[in-house]
Amino acid sequence: MPEEFDDAELLRRLERAIRTVPRRTREVFLAHRLDDMSYAEIAQRTGLSVRQVERHMARAIHRLCKEVDRGPLRWWERLRPW
Numbered sequence: 001m002p003e004e005f006d007d008a009e010l011l012r013r014l015e016r017a018i019r020t021v022p023r024r025t026r027e028v029f030l031a032h033r034l035d036d037m038s039y040a041e042i043a044q045r046t047g048l049s050v051r052q053v054e055r056h057m058a059r060a061i062h063r064l065c066k067e068v069d070r071g072p073l074r075w076w077e078r079l080r081p082w
Contacts, residue, residue: 017067021060029060
């Protein structure tokens, strides 16, 4: 069960985790979450397919959840291609 953080600590962990995500994945994640763009809009802007945008979002969410909940990923998790 994940430990509870105050808002400031959660924000620090999230910012640190976002910096570890690959550039394209981070770009897709932030476009969707901060700019409120649809997957289709992101696909058009980046030249990716909608399916590729979905995969980037899944990777970003997976990685951010793992990093925020328990700290940095283990070395083999960072090397995982998906």
